Amino acid sequence: MRSFIDVPEDSHFPIQNLPFGVFTRSDVHGPRIGVAIGDNVLDLALLEEMGLLDLPELKQTFPFKSETLNAFMGLGRPSWRAVRARLQDLLSDDGDPALRENAELRENALVPQSAVTMHLPMEIGDYTDFYASRQHATNVGTMFRGADNALMPNWLHLPVGYHGRASSVVVSGTDIIRPTGQTRPNDDEPPVYGPTRLLDMELELGAVVGTGNPLGSSITIEKAGEHIFGFVLLNDWSARDIQKWEYVPLGPFLGKNFASSISPWVVPYDALVPFRVDGEPQTPEVGNPEPLPYLRQQEPRCLNLELDVLLETTKMREDGMQPHPISKSNTRYLYWSPEQQLAHHTVNGCNMRPGDLLGSGTISGDTPDSYGSLLELTWRGSNPLAMPFGEERKFLQDGDRLVMTGYAQGDGFRVGFGEVEGKVLPANM
Amino acid sequence: MRSFIDVPEDSHFPIQNLPFGVFTRSDVHGPRIGVAIGDNVLDLALLEEMGLLDLPELKQTFPFKSETLNAFMGLGRPSWRAVRARLQDLLSDDGDPALRENAELRENALVPQSAVTMHLPMEIGDYTDFYASRQHATNVGTMFRGADNALMPNWLHLPVGYHGRASSVVVSGTDIIRPTGQTRPNDDEPPVYGPTRLLDMELELGAVVGTGNPLGSSITIEKAGEHIFGFVLLNDWSARDIQKWEYVPLGPFLGKNFASSISPWVVPYDALVPFRVDGEPQTPEVGNPEPLPYLRQQEPRCLNLELDVLLETTKMREDGMQPHPISKSNTRYLYWSPEQQLAHHTVNGCNMRPGDLLGSGTISGDTPDSYGSLLELTWRGSNPLAMPFGEERKFLQDGDRLVMTGYAQGDGFRVGFGEVEGKVLPANM
Numbered sequence: 001m002r003s004f005i006d007v008p009e010d011s012h013f014p015i016q017n018l019p020f021g022v023f024t025r026s027d028v029h030g031p032r033i034g035v036a037i038g039d040n041v042l043d044l045a046l047l048e049e050m051g052l053l054d055l056p057e058l059k060q061t062f063p064f065k066s067e068t069l070n071a072f073m074g075l076g077r078p079s080w081r082a083v084r085a086r087l088q089d090l091l092s093d094d095g096d097p098a099l100r101e102n103a104e105l106r107e108n109a110l111v112p113q114s115a116v117t118m119h120l121p122m123e124i125g126d127y128t129d130f131y132a133s134r135q136h137a138t139n140v141g142t143m144f145r146g147a148d149n150a151l152m153p154n155w156l157h158l159p160v161g162y163h164g165r166a167s168s169v170v171v172s173g174t175d176i177i178r179p180t181g182q183t184r185p186n187d188d189e190p191p192v193y194g195p196t197r198l199l200d201m202e203l204e205l206g207a208v209v210g211t212g213n214p215l216g217s218s219i220t221i222e223k224a225g226e227h228i229f230g231f232v233l234l235n236d237w238s239a240r241d242i243q244k245w246e247y248v249p250l251g252p253f254l255g256k257n258f259a260s261s262i263s264p265w266v267v268p269y270d271a272l273v274p275f276r277v278d279g280e281p282q283t284p285e286v287g288n289p290e291p292l293p294y295l296r297q298q299e300p301r302c303l304n305l306e307l308d309v310l311l312e313t314t315k316m317r318e319d320g321m322q323p324h325p326i327s328k329s330n331t332r333y334l335y336w337s338p339e340q341q342l343a344h345h346t347v348n349g350c351n352m353r354p355g356d357l358l359g360s361g362t363i364s365g366d367t368p369d370s371y372g373s374l375l376e377l378t379w380r381g382s383n384p385l386a387m388p389f390g391e392e393r394k395f396l397q398d399g400d401r402l403v404m405t406g407y408a409q410g411d412g413f414r415v416g417f418g419e420v421e422g423k424v425l426p427a428n429m
Numbered sequence: 430m431r432s433f434i435d436v437p438e439d440s441h442f443p444i445q446n447l448p449f450g451v452f453t454r455s456d457v458h459g460p461r462i463g464v465a466i467g468d469n470v471l472d473l474a475l476l477e478e479m480g481l482l483d484l485p486e487l488k489q490t491f492p493f494k495s496e497t498l499n500a501f502m503g504l505g506r507p508s509w510r511a512v513r514a515r516l517q518d519l520l521s522d523d524g525d526p527a528l529r530e531n532a533e534l535r536e537n538a539l540v541p542q543s544a545v546t547m548h549l550p551m552e553i554g555d556y557t558d559f560y561a562s563r564q565h566a567t568n569v570g571t572m573f574r575g576a577d578n579a580l581m582p583n584w585l586h587l588p589v590g591y592h593g594r595a596s597s598v599v600v601s602g603t604d605i606i607r608p609t610g611q612t613r614p615n616d617d618e619p620p621v622y623g624p625t626r627l628l629d630m631e632l633e634l635g636a637v638v639g640t641g642n643p644l645g646s647s648i649t650i651e652k653a654g655e656h657i658f659g660f661v662l663l664n665d666w667s668a669r670d671i672q673k674w675e676y677v678p679l680g681p682f683l684g685k686n687f688a689s690s691i692s693p694w695v696v697p698y699d700a701l702v703p704f705r706v707d708g709e710p711q712t713p714e715v716g717n718p719e720p721l722p723y724l725r726q727q728e729p730r731c732l733n734l735e736l737d738v739l740l741e742t743t744k745m746r747e748d749g750m751q752p753h754p755i756s757k758s759n760t761r762y763l764y765w766s767p768e769q770q771l772a773h774h775t776v777n778g779c780n781m782r783p784g785d786l787l788g789s790g791t792i793s794g795d796t797p798d799s800y801g802s803l804l805e806l807t808w809r810g811s812n813p814l815a816m817p818f819g820e821e822r823k824f825l826q827d828g829d830r831l832v833m834t835g836y837a838q839g840d841g842f843r844v845g846f847g848e849v850e851g852k853v854l855p856a857n858m
Binding site: 126163177180187191217239246252259293344345349356 | 560570573581583586589590592594596597599608611619620621622641646674676677679681682686687688718722723773774776777778779781782785
């Protein structure tokens, strides 16, 4: 399948992707929904207005002139698929010519991405963060409890997760103010107040719930995929010193809830199905317990997404340098899948709503250059990262800009997320 | 101050209270906002329509014909106070006669509480649960870690809290389906799947945020009270066996997020100001560390609210018996105040929004009959509660109905919450 629009081979947004986002264009009032195609955004509110998205699966709703994707997500998978198929038809080089052969419409409906402002794509009712990378859990456990007690007894039996803060999820590009709070640098001294000294990032994949379930019901592992609208890249900013002092016994709180950044584009679930791969086997043959039946998933369970983390310091920016790669990971390292997370999350009757966000937890691979946090990359600061110009980094400094990007490599095309990025501003004191 | 409406001395809803709620009346379409007065609800949407709430502080918004209190809460404290004063004037026996002397309007605007359906009073963007009762934290810590390590080192320095689930907060009267999930009854055996065997309640006070703060800013301890719209009673249902297996290291998750019930009436912050009392001193003189300045609050810091928990079994209900008292507590036992919780929650720049809910954590007093959970009242089931007809309870059984109620005692009147109640239904399997 090819689009009549020119899409470079290394673009994240070919016709095979068509991720959804919410944007504002300078020439028309109000936010609207679009899909990314090459360097452009296709304005779905405009197509809707022109009657080009008049599909029975949309049930006579008009969901694209909207500030969020929630209404469209709530319509369910048959609607998502019908719209996706229709857009591929309109954008292909041999499908419906209604867009392809109408120069005026093309001019109006295709807007350069550089000319639009992207917004948070959905209203997030609840944000849950999991802890699904075995290497990450092992690394952090080793640092905090020693190698012998690194992985807790429950970890291989269920996807460990906790509730995050929905209000502070922000779209890529939002500046991150260094959080202030209470820490205890010295166990023999009282705690102190001040800006975090250990500001970190966490490389994660976020699953976006499309359709939910009523309170008291569950989503089975077999049906879980049908409820997931798509995926975003997620940077779960963390203040390690605040987290360390506060987190026992009820879990991370202020060390996390000052900000979590997501990519503006939600890549459809269906666009990533071709990139599924088997994960680490969940079978006794390799020493892992078989999950209880409600968590038992048919393989393939993982996604093969190449992930890159890059850091740009103030000095690099002033010198016009490109961001410097500091980690290269892959979602195939995740032990627990989004489908397993969703089945687990609802097994007790907890209700999901359209727009809910499930973070994977930090994604760390098997080798030190594939770790998904500075805590692990620098092993608690004991092994600083060498940066250009002789700079080094243990944790993030004011002015640093952190960039995460990721894609699946197809045959001659890439299905990707673009970027999730944010710059650290000094603390408000 | 007295109302022209007859309010019995033991009613929770005298003119000194006027709690806000959202209700549907059978004769008019759609939810609307009202205040409780005696056995009635005063329909504010109707008063608004009649022009009787035409106050400059409402800034020409019309917030009372609404499904939630959020818009009204977002207007801020001067608006809440102006409306409260206006309603007291309209309801008093010597104020504005517009309601008092208009029989037809009284007939229309005052609806018996028994004839209305109450709804969740606000849309909750985020729900945070604290752990602010020293006795509760000590009891639970003693059971799980022994008396010597009962209170964690951070507990006296900051209000420990964690994020709860907003989607499953329900209004009083909603049935609670027994949750199913993964537990590990025997440490030497693999975990098992099934309905919780240790279903519990948690007696809490909930603070409802009225006006929030932008991301990156903080609410100071001095200003915190101005941001709190009011209070609800909260039952944070818990599945102790699910919680125990899942909660290390990231905190409670499925053991909590299947349901949290709140009272339908939000008691205004100002209605409880006369019932403030000093709490346990936060000073080295009594062996407690002085909090860091951002948490240092002028006394009085606590509320003197009498709290009662009652349990009704299926057999009692069939025999027409009243619910049986199982605990008597008081919010004065809380160590950390809602104002301190709000200052702490935002010290890192975390943003609050109108309608956010802050739970106090289980409120347990100094004596075993004042504990706020069955876990503590029965000391993990080792000391069952004696119930009428020779029944006993370690944890909640299917068919049990749990009732919490609370009030402040004034001179000849009570300012109360009514009830938060819910019945346990069998698990869906």
